[in-house]
Amino acid sequence: MDQFIATYGFLMINMLLQAVLALSLYLPLMAGQLSLAAPGFFAIGGYVAAVLSTQKFLAVPGTSYGEPLNAFTLWLAGIFPFTPPGAAYPIGLVLVEMGIGGLLCGILAVVIGLPALRLRGIYLALATIAFVEILRVLALNLPITGGAIGIFGIPQPFPQDATKFSYAIITVPFLALAAWFVYRLERSRVGRAFIALREDELAATAMGIDPTYHKVLAFVMGAVLAGMCGALSAHVLNTWNARQGTFDASILILAYVIIGGSRVWLGPIVGGLFLTALPEVLRQVAGIDGLPVWLSSFLSDGRLIIYGLLIAFGVLFFPQGVVTPERLERKAKSPSPRAAEEAVT
Amino acid sequence: MELTTLLQQLINGLSIGSVYAIFALGYTLIFSILGIINFAHGAVFTLGAYFTYALTGARFGFNGIFAEAQLPFGLPFLLALFVGAGLAGLVGVLVERALFRPLRARGADPLLTLVSSLGIAVALVNTIQYFVGAEVYSFPSSVLQGLPPSVNFGTPEAPLVVRTVQLVIGVISLVILVVLTWFINRTKTGRALRAVAEDSTTSSLLGINTDRLILLTFFISGFVGGIAGTLVGLSVTITGPYFGIAFGLKGLAVIVLGGLGNIPGAVLGGIVIGIAENLLPSSAVAYKDAIAFAILFVVLLIRPQGLLGRTQVQKV
Amino acid sequence: MSAGTPLLELKHLTVHYGAIQALKDIHLVVYPGEVVTLIGANGAGKSTTLRAISRIIAAKAGEILFEGQSLLAERPDRVVRMGIAHVPEGRRVLARMTVEDNLLLGAYIRGDSAGIADDLEQQFERFPRLRERREQLAGTLSGGEQQMLAIARALMSRPRLLLLDEPSLGLAPIVVREIFATLRQLNSAGVTVLLVEQNATLALQMAARGYVLEAGSIKFSDTADKLMIDERVKQAYLG
């Protein structure tokens, strides 16, 4: 088990983070807005955490890291008593960074969203791609982001010998909360307005739903989630640079949502978890004894080919995604055969 | 800026701009007919460059399945360029047959086609890497055999030196632009193509086999994409399998600037962005790659239909 | 008149739009040389019937025969090649192309450039206003001119059966009269016509026989003269 966690700890954490990102793209999509801006906000969140943790909030006293905390950060760190002993950085501050990152992204999302969300369909997608690319070029050139090198040595809120899996203590609740939020949102008045806009914007506005307000709201919620996710990811990765949150990531996150299912909260999560794990799964399959050499070499070196083809053909076979509201409902209504049997006896 | 420098920058801009233009035409043709952006176009661009590279008889690097492989023959550059582009066109055809047509037949949301094209891009890029590794390849200087590396259009006192490669690229792209424009505007098939782009249902009521024309569109799109890939590869280097992705993104800026689905718009957009990038003051060169996207973003907000596009009335 | 083998025959034709049944069990026959009309209210399924014949929408069940040959396995462009031209509802001229381009596209299936040139001339004789506007973009034409263009374009394929969907839609009475006069000429020149019209009076004046469509089914059919005085038709469509 320890061996497994040591090997796959990082992968598992990454799966959870990607699932959150998938939710952040799903939120605007819920209101019918195809926004690919999530990686941009993800990158900003990461830089916020990287800058704050390496330059503003200083390290825990008694460790080899830097100077003592100032009174404010000490106080912040003190609110969360579960900072593991021996850690270079309090978990509490990671949470504070997530809050700040999310807040900043939310504000930026309002500024960008108000003009951009007048665009429809592919035009909005293109505008958000432009946003992500502009951010990337800025990140490569600005002093505060460390230029091409980026920011490294982001302190870990866990003892030095701990595995990345320790992050589960933040990541699991984070994903759970995000999922719960979206799940509840779908059943609320505002969520219903989102979905109505996605189904038929014209009819929805004729029924009294303000399109601009709800589109911007959905966009902002997605941005906040992506920013928080970025802040956490910066700690997980230990370093942050302009390669985080690029156009490639936009593609990938969109694929999570479309393959997983774009009409219900569980879809993006399943897509994010599964597609993040897939390359590793393929690598493992390649390692099975007895496979012909060419096949195992293809499975390991060519796994991204398979990955791409799976996305390309996945939409052909699962046009609604793997998880659809209908499938979920059927599951919920009809008890499993086992349960039915037990009920009889 | 001195006049000669300015002229030189303009020529450079025009040269790369015309490559942007033919590349963007590949996007815009497919968009005008299917209403989707084919994100695999950047990967097809890369493929074209690699095909031509192989066809000139050049040797591959140490990585990948084809390590150190080399064709037993070498075509002259111009021939290799067109054969390579033709192969890239066939890849486009394959993508349409295997994916886009079945998706259309199921009445799939355009979003699905978009995601599917992204998947194809990932698969193509990694296929390249699988076979020939991720090294940088540059065309051997012998491809432009006999031509001097640069030409001076000025006087010895006031030189106006242009790299021969820029000229070659500019001329080839302009020829392709002219031929393509003639084909679309003056031939029967071109007329049918425009009809399908405007209204595919009505076109089929006129006896046009829309599926076949869509296939042709994918071939042309892949072909011009492949040409652009080779030309950029010739001008700089082939920077690896991801060569086309960044270029592909820039192509998006070009077509939005001109107006999605608008053919003259793509040409205009390409040239505008090519020149804009080359006129950038040297202090801002680091931001060169952001120029296209800044233009894209601003154009979308101010005039989403692009420079030459028309507004569409929403039907209630 | 109604003798010999039918040119077009629909048997048990059923069409669905998603979960909604648009046409149920349609039977309809058109003999060579006839003008047959399909009348009914908005949404009764008139256009759907024409679209099913042109194979733009799939039939769920039933059979469509043209000169005894099934159309169900054919693509839309093949149907045109077999001799059926469809003038769609709302005209659907290619607005961003010239009048001439539109007409030439009508002859897309043909390869005889001399014959095409003759036919082009013939359309310009028939509709002189199109000649004046030859180089103009079709989108800039008036509604009546667009309707003429749509009909002329369909004729460029030399069809044996012309499917006409609401040619009077949105046109002034005087223009409508002009268009219907042309249609009568065409018919006497040997073109068979299946005409869909909401304006029942107009349609019945021109047609030999008519079918009345209601909510996706044929309610009844008869000769045009009898339908014209039929109380049920009068009540529902003639006011």
Add this chain to the structure above:
Amino acid sequence: MSETLLDVHKLTCRFGGLIAVNEVSFAVQRDEIFGLIGPNGAGKTTLFNLITGLTPATSGRLTYRGDDIGRLKPHQIAAKGIARTFQNIRLFGNLSAQQNVMVSQHVHTRSGVVAGVFGLPGARSEERMVREEAMQLLEMVNLADRAHVKARNFPYGDQRRLEIARALALKPQLLLLDEPGAGMNPNEKASLSAFIRDVKDKFKLTIVLIEHNVPLVMGLCDRIAVLNFGELIALGNPAAVQNDRAVIEAYLGDEP
């Protein structure tokens, strides 16, 4: 029948060179059923789009209960109490019948994201109320037994009734019905008049309707406006309109 609910004054709408609605003026009185007829393409639906703000008017004035609504956005007009149905039915296809109706209660409810997500008491009671009201409306259109069926899976006639139920959930004073009988079978059509009257009385509505079925319009409407080529060519009670020469010529074709 004296109070003017909706006043349309010299309303004009151009699309490029085409004049879809040309200087149309009329007033709809509170409590009447007002018919809008005319050949296809006469501008009837465009007029509905102008009234509901979906299409901006080129010129002219729209007054609803004394307020100028010409510059309001569609959702603001809906909130003021004008509801509509669509000629080609625009339900939220993937939502259940009940959810479709619940969407329209948006303007009468308040709870925001936080209240909704955390299930605060206010939001919960609001949600319960919205659910119940939706069921009542569905019962009235006889769809309550299929409240959880997706809208797209209903037959044509049921979809029309569901669309009316959805419009009623806005608690409008003015209801615009765009061809409520289109695509209905004769049985459904026959009961449509009674249904519309019933709805009108129950909800104290004023109704403007576009309809092609002549007997239906003549039997149902208090007054009728006739449009042709975007112009108002007649306005009056059914008998007067039916005998108007211009109407006969425009609407019924070139009568011999």
